[in-house]
Amino acid sequence: MKVVVVGATGVVGRKMIQVLEEHNFPLTRIYAVASEKSVGTKIPFKQSEIEVITPEEALLAKPDVALFSAGATASKRWAPKFAGAGTTVIDNSSAWRMEPQVPLVIPEINGNILKTSHRIIANPNCSTIQMLMAIAPLHQKFGIKRIVVSTYQSVSGSGKKGIEQLMNERNHKKGPKAYPHSIDLNVLPHAGDFTENGYTTEEEKLVNETRKILNDKDILISATAARVPVTGGHSESINLELKKPWAMEEVIFMLNQMPGLVVQDDPKNNVYPMPITAQEKDDVFVGRIRRDSSVKNGINLWVVADNLRKGAATNAVQIAEYLINQKLLGQ
Ligand SMILES: NC(=O)c1ccc[n+]([C@@H]2O[C@H](COP(=O)([O-])OP(=O)(O)OC[C@H]3O[C@@H](n4cnc5c(N)ncnc54)[C@H](OP(=O)(O)O)[C@@H]3O)[C@@H](O)[C@H]2O)c1
Known part of the structure; x- marks a missing residue:
């Protein structure tokens, strides 16, 4: 499982990386994306560090899952591109929450509405x-x-x-x-x-x-x-x-x-x-x-x-875990 965190230098993005580590999320590779000015920044992960790259570079890696916490503008621009490349996007911003075709999910409450076909999934407000x-x-x-x-x-x-x-x-x-x-x-x-x-x-x-x-x-x-x-x-x-x-x-x-x-x-x-x-x-x-x-x-x-946890990062990681457990991650 290749996972990208978009907004990795922000308070939610850093917490997402921490929660992925704590939950021992089944990933083979993790990528960190932020704005242009942060490219090259090192983010701690397990015993190592991940270097921040651009969204374009992350897109080329064709990640399985993208956890977005980069604000609504970046999400509107990049989430469809990742979704189009086959990545399942779980977005923390307000960009997609009220779109009728986008599920807005708290796994303990309405995880059952998730389907394999969902490529953009919205995380509710904290x-x-x-x-x-x-x-x-x-x-x-x-x-x-x-x-x-x-x-x-x-x-x-x-x-x-x-x-x-x-x-x-x-x-x-x-x-x-x-x-x-x-x-x-x-x-x-x-x-x-x-x-x-x-x-x-x-x-x-x-x-x-x-x-x-x-x-x-x-x-x-x-x-x-x-x-x-x-x-x-x-x-x-x-x-x-x-x-x-x-x-x-x-x-x-x-x-x-x-x-x-x-x-x-x-x-x-x-x-x-x-x-x-x-x-x-x-x-x-x-x-x-x-x-x-x-x-x-x-x-x-x-x-x-x-x-930053159940209000954002934890809920997003739990959505990804739910998709894995229910075998709903897109092919
Ligand atoms: N904070 C919360 O409690 C909370 C809870 C639920 C949802 N959210 C949502 O989560 C999102 C992030 O919030 P935050 O509190 O973590 O904000 P933050 O600390 O200001 O972090 C914003 C992140 O987005 C990145 N970013 C900004 N523009 C970008 C672009 N064009 N391309 C790629 N990355 C870009 C920033 O990178 P740089 O460091 O390079 O600028 C940074 O990593 C927002 O949509 C917010 O509404 C936040």
């Missing part, structure tokens, strides 16, 4: 992945009528430049800005770009991607996305209005059954999910599970995950 890991089992059992979600997103969600701005501010250094205001000691009610309707692109992704993955256009969703001065790990406050009455034991049972989801809920002992404890973990964590008596069948959850 905030969508962790929310759905916690709410999909409840949707299956009780049906979700309405979701109100507020995110507290880390600066690594904005890539290298987000971490750089936070660290520069902490060290009283000047540098390029990822955000229009200071992020250290601050909270920005602004993640992504503002759209005509007053919501941001990050908020719209939560709405549209949730409906596509759960294959349910009727779910009502209201999202607010905020950026917080945390280096890694997104947190989410999720309020659900379920269609059917629920009991706490059933909810805990369903959440415990979900692969890749860990219930961390012992508030009396100060046990609940936090970015600091979720960092570098492939799992998604759920806690603060409690009834919302202000609406019929209401429930509140607090969900945390490492946005």
